[in-house]
Amino acid sequence: MKINQIKPWVNEAEANYIKKIVQKTYLTEGDETLKFEKYFIKNFKVKHSISISNWTSGIFACLKALNIGKNDEVIVPNLTFVATTNAIILAGATPVLCDVDENNLCLDLNKINNKISKKTKAIIPVHLYGHCCDMDKLNKICKKKKLYLIEDAAQAIYSTYKKKFLGTIGILGGFSFYGNKIITTGEGGLILTNSSKLRNKIYEIKNHGRLKKGIFVHKEIGYNFMFTEMQAAIGNIQVKKLKKILKRKKEIFETYKKGLSTIKSISFMQNLAKNKPVHWFSNIFTKDKLKLKKFLEKNKIQTRDIFLPLNLQPCYRKYKIIKNIKDRFPVSNKIFNTGLSLPSSYNLKNSELNLIINKIKKFYSLK
Numbered sequence: 001m002k003i004n005q006i007k008p009w010v011n012e013a014e015a016n017y018i019k020k021i022v023q024k025t026y027l028t029e030g031d032e033t034l035k036f037e038k039y040f041i042k043n044f045k046v047k048h049s050i051s052i053s054n055w056t057s058g059i060f061a062c063l064k065a066l067n068i069g070k071n072d073e074v075i076v077p078n079l080t081f082v083a084t085t086n087a088i089i090l091a092g093a094t095p096v097l098c099d100v101d102e103n104n105l106c107l108d109l110n111k112i113n114n115k116i117s118k119k120t121k122a123i124i125p126v127h128l129y130g131h132c133c134d135m136d137k138l139n140k141i142c143k144k145k146k147l148y149l150i151e152d153a154a155q156a157i158y159s160t161y162k163k164k165f166l167g168t169i170g171i172l173g174g175f176s177f178y179g180n181k182i183i184t185t186g187e188g189g190l191i192l193t194n195s196s197k198l199r200n201k202i203y204e205i206k207n208h209g210r211l212k213k214g215i216f217v218h219k220e221i222g223y224n225f226m227f228t229e230m231q232a233a234i235g236n237i238q239v240k241k242l243k244k245i246l247k248r249k250k251e252i253f254e255t256y257k258k259g260l261s262t263i264k265s266i267s268f269m270q271n272l273a274k275n276k277p278v279h280w281f282s283n284i285f286t287k288d289k290l291k292l293k294k295f296l297e298k299n300k301i302q303t304r305d306i307f308l309p310l311n312l313q314p315c316y317r318k319y320k321i322i323k324n325i326k327d328r329f330p331v332s333n334k335i336f337n338t339g340l341s342l343p344s345s346y347n348l349k350n351s352e353l354n355l356i357i358n359k360i361k362k363f364y365s366l367k
């Protein structure tokens with residue numbers, strides 16, 4: 001049997017609960033969604049949480065709420081999933097890329113100052129694979145240059161920086177609940193903020209430009225990024241599993257790290273001391289990536305590449321929509337060439353974990 005790189009932990013618990021919710025017949029955003037949102041307000045020590053159809057729309061809604069659009073620039077790391085950039089493009093603004101740090105794969109703040117121009121309105125740090133950059137330093141830069149800080153914490157639910165939850169440090173932040181994320185609602189996302197004004201603006205943006213359903217005079221232009229009770233039902237079971245998922249993912253990461261410690265050409269991500277990361281995926285870095293990937297594939301072990309850097313994405317090269325796509329991004333490009341995500345699911349068995357480690361050791365002994 002093949003070992004998957006990632007698989008959600010969804011079972012009868014979600015199936016039985018969703019049946020109960022569906023039987024109530026109210027399927028659009030309602031009480032179940034409110035319950036889901038309240039979980040985050042309580043556990044993430046934040047004033048407001050707004051559920052959203054997915055986090056891509058969430059980033060777009062955050063930018064719209066801050067009036068960021070045409071003629072504005074937004075700085076993002078060159079290493080992220082394309083959704084971060086595409087939401088900026090959808091809002092009509094121009095993405096500007098910044099290279100990442102080799103250890104934590106997040107924004108390299110030593111390289112960010114010369115990316116800031118008169119047009120820059122915001123910086124979106126992406127907490128890639130549950131890690132983060134020096135958020136104090138980034139906050140200082142944003143304050144000094146009067147820029148908004150919007151956190152893309154899609155992959156970092158429950159990761160902290162100086163005991164503060166990632167996603168709650170900037171003016172706005174949010175999570176993704178896509179199928180492969182730490183917890184899932186199928187599709188879905190959540191925005192976090194301490195600003196009541198922004199909470200209301202975002203709610204209007206996601207609800208056709210109105211603060212309440214059932215009203216047909218619309219003072220603002222809005223869209224439909226509403227959540228559903230089915231998503232919330234799954235989410236409310238998933239949050240009960242969250243601590244267990246994070247614990248297991250940490251164990252998986254530590255087992256790989258220990259098991260592969262004798263292989264000198266393999267390295268791991270390193271978090272900042274102030275960051276307590278979560279381990280969405282366990283990644284390794286090796287110059288033998290391609291051969292190792294093929295070898296593992298032959299042995300029915302699925303792996304995944306690190307994200308293709310944005311400057312190398314065919315879509316952005318074709319449409320010339322990114323300001324500095326022709327710059328050099330040596331670190332993110334190197335990370336792509338060496339990085340591999342190993343199987344990292346909650347349900348990964350210890351026997352499978354040991355098998356993967358032994359296969360990797362075998363690959364290196366064969367070389």
Ligand SMILES: Cc1ncc(COP(=O)(O)O)c(C=O)c1O
Binds near residue numbers: 056081083175187188
């Ligand atoms: C870093 C990052 N940003 C944004 C997104 C977009 O989230 P969604 O799939 O919920 O739209 C994802 C994941 O899909 C992601 O990994």
